[in-house]
Amino acid sequence: MRRRWLCAAAIASISCSGDDRTVLTVYSPHGKDLLGYFEKGFETAHPAIDVQWVDMGSQEVLDRVRAEGTNPQADLWFGAPAEAFDRAAKENLLEPYIPTWSNSVSVEARDERDRWYGTYLTPEVIGYNTAAVSRADAPRDWDDVLDPKWKGKVLIRDPIASGTMRAIFGAIVARSVARTGSPEAGYEWLRKLDANTREYTLNPTILYQKLGRQEGVITLWDMPDIATLQQRLKIPVDYVIPSSGTPLLVDGIAIVRGTKRPKEARLYYEYVSTPEALKEAAVRFLRIPARTDIARDSLPEWIRVAMTKIKPMPVDRKLMADSLNTWMKYWDANIRNSGRTR
Amino acid sequence: MSDGAARRSWMLALPVLALLLWVVAFPNVAVIAGSFENGFGHWREFIASPSDREALTTSIVISLASVVASVLIGVPLAFLLSRFEFPGRRILRAVATLPAALPPLVGVIAFLFLYGESGVVARGVQTALGMEEAPWRLTGVWAIIFVHAYTMYVYVFLFVSAGLERFDVTLDEAASGLGASSWHRLRKVTLPLLTPALAGSMLLVFMTSLGSFSAPYVFGGGIRVLSTQIVASKLNGSLGLAYVETTVLALSAVAGLVLFRWLERKRKYTSSGKGGATRRIIRSRRAQTIAAVLSSLTVIVLVLPHLMVILVSFAVDGSWTTQVLPPEYTLDNYRRLVAESQLWKPIVNSVSMAVIATAANVVVCFVAAYLIVLRTFSGRALLELLVALPWAIPATAIALGLAATFNRNDLLAGRVLLVGTFWILPLAYFIRGIPLVSTAVEGSLRQLDASLEDAARGLGASWWLTMKRVVLPAARPGLVAGALLAGVTAVGEFVAGVVLYTHANRPISIEILAQLRALAFGTAAAYSVLLIVLVLIMTLAARGLEERIA
Numbered sequence: 001m002r003r004r005w006l007c008a009a010a011i012a013s014i015s016c017s018g019d020d021r022t023v024l025t026v027y028s029p030h031g032k033d034l035l036g037y038f039e040k041g042f043e044t045a046h047p048a049i050d051v052q053w054v055d056m057g058s059q060e061v062l063d064r065v066r067a068e069g070t071n072p073q074a075d076l077w078f079g080a081p082a083e084a085f086d087r088a089a090k091e092n093l094l095e096p097y098i099p100t101w102s103n104s105v106s107v108e109a110r111d112e113r114d115r116w117y118g119t120y121l122t123p124e125v126i127g128y129n130t131a132a133v134s135r136a137d138a139p140r141d142w143d144d145v146l147d148p149k150w151k152g153k154v155l156i157r158d159p160i161a162s163g164t165m166r167a168i169f170g171a172i173v174a175r176s177v178a179r180t181g182s183p184e185a186g187y188e189w190l191r192k193l194d195a196n197t198r199e200y201t202l203n204p205t206i207l208y209q210k211l212g213r214q215e216g217v218i219t220l221w222d223m224p225d226i227a228t229l230q231q232r233l234k235i236p237v238d239y240v241i242p243s244s245g246t247p248l249l250v251d252g253i254a255i256v257r258g259t260k261r262p263k264e265a266r267l268y269y270e271y272v273s274t275p276e277a278l279k280e281a282a283v284r285f286l287r288i289p290a291r292t293d294i295a296r297d298s299l300p301e302w303i304r305v306a307m308t309k310i311k312p313m314p315v316d317r318k319l320m321a322d323s324l325n326t327w328m329k330y331w332d333a334n335i336r337n338s339g340r341t342r
Numbered sequence: 343m344s345d346g347a348a349r350r351s352w353m354l355a356l357p358v359l360a361l362l363l364w365v366v367a368f369p370n371v372a373v374i375a376g377s378f379e380n381g382f383g384h385w386r387e388f389i390a391s392p393s394d395r396e397a398l399t400t401s402i403v404i405s406l407a408s409v410v411a412s413v414l415i416g417v418p419l420a421f422l423l424s425r426f427e428f429p430g431r432r433i434l435r436a437v438a439t440l441p442a443a444l445p446p447l448v449g450v451i452a453f454l455f456l457y458g459e460s461g462v463v464a465r466g467v468q469t470a471l472g473m474e475e476a477p478w479r480l481t482g483v484w485a486i487i488f489v490h491a492y493t494m495y496v497y498v499f500l501f502v503s504a505g506l507e508r509f510d511v512t513l514d515e516a517a518s519g520l521g522a523s524s525w526h527r528l529r530k531v532t533l534p535l536l537t538p539a540l541a542g543s544m545l546l547v548f549m550t551s552l553g554s555f556s557a558p559y560v561f562g563g564g565i566r567v568l569s570t571q572i573v574a575s576k577l578n579g580s581l582g583l584a585y586v587e588t589t590v591l592a593l594s595a596v597a598g599l600v601l602f603r604w605l606e607r608k609r610k611y612t613s614s615g616k617g618g619a620t621r622r623i624i625r626s627r628r629a630q631t632i633a634a635v636l637s638s639l640t641v642i643v644l645v646l647p648h649l650m651v652i653l654v655s656f657a658v659d660g661s662w663t664t665q666v667l668p669p670e671y672t673l674d675n676y677r678r679l680v681a682e683s684q685l686w687k688p689i690v691n692s693v694s695m696a697v698i699a700t701a702a703n704v705v706v707c708f709v710a711a712y713l714i715v716l717r718t719f720s721g722r723a724l725l726e727l728l729v730a731l732p733w734a735i736p737a738t739a740i741a742l743g744l745a746a747t748f749n750r751n752d753l754l755a756g757r758v759l760l761v762g763t764f765w766i767l768p769l770a771y772f773i774r775g776i777p778l779v780s781t782a783v784e785g786s787l788r789q790l791d792a793s794l795e796d797a798a799r800g801l802g803a804s805w806w807l808t809m810k811r812v813v814l815p816a817a818r819p820g821l822v823a824g825a826l827l828a829g830v831t832a833v834g835e836f837v838a839g840v841v842l843y844t845h846a847n848r849p850i851s852i853e854i855l856a857q858l859r860a861l862a863f864g865t866a867a868a869y870s871v872l873l874i875v876l877v878l879i880m881t882l883a884a885r886g887l888e889e890r891i892a
Contacts, residue, residue, distance in 0.1 A: 023845075025844075025845065029859075031856070031859055031860045032856045032857075032859075032860055033860055052845035053845070054843070054844065054845055054848075055856055055859065056840070059577045060577070060840070062577075063576055063577055064841075066579075067742075067745050067746070067749075068745075068749065068761065068762075069749075070750075071749050071750050071759070071761070071762075073761065073762035073844065087579065131663065131664075160574045160577055160578055161573075161574070161577050199481070202559050202560050203858070203859075204859075205858045205859065205861060205863070206454070206560065208861060209454075209863070210460070212660065212663055213460040213662070213663050213664065214460065214663065214664055215458075215459055215460050228861070229660075229861070233659055233660040233861055234660045234661075235660045235663075236663065325578060325579055325580075328578055329578060329580070332393065332574065332578075333391055333392065333393045336393075
């Protein structure tokens with residue numbers, strides 16, 4: 001009897017996705033709150049489309065899109081640092097599309113061949129636990145994090161699987177290449193960071209927990225997420241915008257090459273990037289819009305304040321696309337855990 | 343053996359062999375072929391990399407240590423529970439398999455909150471002793487072995503318990519009557535008869551540790567093992583290197599397989615008795631007290647991670663920072679769950695996929711175990727290898743292989759489009775369940791004297807009657823134990839799910855992960871509590887089923 005019931009449940013669960021709406025599949029790291037919100041709004045506006053999102057880390061999206069290759073399961077890829085999109089574009093995984101607002105983003109926030117466009121901006125910052133470190137004592141710039149007084153107090157998200165950390169590490173090494181022509185000084189910097197690092201954490205969630213619970217008190221991470229911790233979850237953390245400049249990551253959207261529903265994919269692409277949707281994302285989900293045609297004063301105050309303080313670090317995207325993998329491999333094999341007293 | 347029997351063996355073996363070759367061997371061949379995609383280039387890269395060499399050594403050391411630790415916990419517990427009657431036995435028996443009910447992701451996070459350096463136990467000790475720093479850090483090789491021992495001793499416990507259930511006590515009594523000391527009896531009678539169950543479960547622990555992902559990734563503190571290296575390489579875009587690492591991991595596992603099988607073969611005894619255990623009641627007052635205290639301590643340790651998940655499910659997110667216990671409690675986490683219309687979908691998905699996969703496991707693995715243990719035919723070695731192979735391959739690699747193989751319809755090449763459909767995950771669960779169920783059934787069948795089957799046939803029983811009256815009853819304890827393990831593993835499965843899930847089959851563990859990603863630790867914990875309850879229901883149902891048949 002029990003088995004029969006379960007079999008019925010099995011069949012029901014398979015068939016219940018089979019209503020007559022067109023299914024639009026979105027791969028995205030933006031999390032269920034934001035995705036659920038936009039799903040509801042979009043499906044109300046377009047009742048014939050059923051948005052089905054699959055949420056995972058941006059590196060995992062890249063890995064999946066790559067693995068699915070000629071037979072893509074996703075129609076849209078919503079959310080990843082530009083670096084990940086550049087790699088995907090290089091591997092010919094993205095379908096070009098020129099959105100209606102293509103002239104309203106800076107050159108850094110779009111692919112030259114229209115394979116992806118930026119939706120949000122993600123400045124990288126230094127985060128700290130406010131219960132353990134006062135604002136005055138907190139590091140002000142990247143190099144301050146290397147101070148021996150933070151030995152064993154820095155938490156770093158495992159950079160291999162993290163677009164954010166790859167961007168920060170990449171910026172450090174790229175800075176060294178720009179200054180000296182070699183990545184060596186950048187590696188040395190990362191070695192010193194490794195010496196101060198208490199732990200490379202599995203995922204952002206564990207990083208936040210450990211930071212909140214003072215297993216470590218300093219981290220390098222992105223501003224919107226730390227603002228989320230502070231404002232929505234009331235975790236005692238705050239951020240410092242590095243004074244010498246910081247990588248301003250562009251988080252984008254792209255249509256997956258080979259999609260069978262390009263029309264619906266474009267509708268969703270446009271839907272999440274209207275000024276209204278971007279404002280909603282800023283207020284509800286603390287994302288900083290990439291479009292430049294949105295009135296500053298319609299944005300939350302913390303974004304306005306941050307935008308005046310941020311000095312974007314120049315990012316050589318071509319160098320990143322060509323070399324970041326090599327640098328990360330070098331880091332993983334030769335630097336990770338090299339300076340830490342175990 | 344007569345020609346007729348050999349023919350029947352082949353008739354049974356052919357479909358099973360074909361199925362296993364298709365879903366187990368074929369995807370792995372793709373992985374191995376991938377490792378040679380540019381000749382020996384990726385292999386040279388592997389050999390030249392110090393971190394990969396370190397990962398290989400660490401993986402093997404951790405797996406062997408996990409086997410030792412699991413045996414040290416599982417065997418005494420199984421003996422205690424099946425041989426003695428003491429206060430607290432029932433409750434201990436009830437919770438002994440609880441660790442297996444913790445899905446890997448949930449278990450690892452419960453451990454973090456409990457024994458991690460800012461966890462309840464560490465902060466408690468720190469506060470009690472007035473220490474400046476946490477007394478320990480849950481990191482490195484020891485932390486991983488600790489977590490493995492907690493979750494994996496269950497394999498040893500279940501298999502040895504099943505073995506003891508089939509164990510003929512009269513042998514023991516006979517030895518005792520002949521004047522053998524209890525140590526002598528243990529060494530010469532009990533252990534040899536338990537060898538199949540013991541070796542089978544040791545093999546499972548070894549394989550599981552080798553492929554274990556969550557524990558090294560969370561507690562490794564930067565320690566490298568092969569299973570995490572594979573994912574790192576894959577995410578870094580070095581698929582070829584990931585294939586090499588997968589192949590090396592599989593080879594290590596095959597080496598383990600050979601070792602434990604040899605251990606098993608070295609001592610092979612069967613009992614022709616009917617089995618049936620009688621428990622000795624502990625009468626001495628002092629022994630009773632000791633047993634009661636020890637069993638309650640064990641119960642507490644076993645239940646703590648579950649309690650921790652329950653505690654976190656009531657805690658206010660973000661409020662628990664440096665205190666020993668969460669300072670604020672709420673029902674909001676559960677309210678959020680109930681408020682979500684999508685709540686039941688992942689549960690229905692996981693349960694139905696687990697039922698489909700386990701039902702297939704029961705049929706296929708029973709036939710396979712029967713052929714392996716009780717029949718001799720030329721394909722037996724291959725069959726043995728195929729049923730053990732999925733343990734040798736980490737879940738990520740199974741998923742990787744499936745994704746690479748079943749991504750298009752090409753019947754001539756043996757490919758069917760399953761990626762992106764509901765069916766890809768049940769297939770992955772089925773594959774992962776094969777060694778669990780087969781090994782459990784093999785363990786039970788090995789205790790059956792093969793001559794019994796021949797005797798039944800000789801007395802004129804039909805093949806079917808023999809199967810029903812002799813083989814199936816002998817296989818039953820292993821079948822139930824194996825199916826339960828496979829079902830429970832499937833319901834909480836995480837690693838293959840992450841790689842293969844789609845919107846249509848989104849399982850429970852992915853829903854928990856999504857909550858974690860949204861920083862909703864409390865809601866994730868509340869969802870985990872649901873999962874644990876589900877697993878408990880499955881366990882009770884299986885036990886009820888077992889009792890009704892028996």
